[in-house]
Amino acid sequence: MRHKKLRHQLNRFTSWHKATLISLARNILIQQSIKTTVSKAKAAKPLIEKLIGLAKQNTLAAKRTAFSILSDHKLVVKLFNDIGPRFSARSSGFTRILRFGQRRGDNAKMAIFELTEIKKEIKKSKKTKEEKPEETVKTETVKQEQHKEERPPVEKEKKPQKKFLGGLKNIFKKERDAL
Numbered sequence: 001m002r003h004k005k006l007r008h009q010l011n012r013f014t015s016w017h018k019a020t021l022i023s024l025a026r027n028i029l030i031q032q033s034i035k036t037t038v039s040k041a042k043a044a045k046p047l048i049e050k051l052i053g054l055a056k057q058n059t060l061a062a063k064r065t066a067f068s069i070l071s072d073h074k075l076v077v078k079l080f081n082d083i084g085p086r087f088s089a090r091s092s093g094f095t096r097i098l099r100f101g102q103r104r105g106d107n108a109k110m111a112i113f114e115l116t117e118i119k120k121e122i123k124k125s126k127k128t129k130e131e132k133p134e135e136t137v138k139t140e141t142v143k144q145e146q147h148k149e150e151r152p153p154v155e156k157e158k159k160p161q162k163k164f165l166g167g168l169k170n171i172f173k174k175e176r177d178a179l
Contacts, residue, residue: 008043033114055084
């Protein structure tokens with residue numbers, strides 16, 4: 001009997017369970033918002049909260065602990081330099097689980113699992129669209145003219161196409177079929 005055993009099993013062996021949680025933690029730190037099942041999100045939430053808490057400490061021991069969980073130097077650097085300072089004002093509540101329906105195949109409850117403070121990337125606007133296309137069209141025509149002058153025309157060799165029934169002729173020869 002599993003009385004007082006509070007852990008989301010996720011119907012996996014211990015090693016599979018750990019691997020699933022670490023994979024979810026890595027993905028949430030990279031993508032900042034992922035789509036998963038509610039039970040997986042609930043199971044991974046304490047691990048991610050712990051990792052962000054370590055990032056807020058920003059000590060060598062905390063970095064080594066985070067590396068022992070994540071096993072990726074670039075991800076640890078991103079966690080400590082980018083994600084940790086973003087949550088410096090918060091003491092907890094670094095993630096949220098937003099439920100949004102069931103999965104079509106097996107009717108599992110799905111959720112969007114994300115960091116509460118998501119860094120939005122600013123897209124650079126294109127300056128002037130009219131000037132650049134005119135210049136590129138002119139340069140392309142000049143390049144095409146030079147390209148045509150330099151290369152002589154090359155004839156393509158045509159290989160005979162095998163017909164679908166062409167290979168079956170050899171299988172059904174009359175000499176073998178006759179008794």
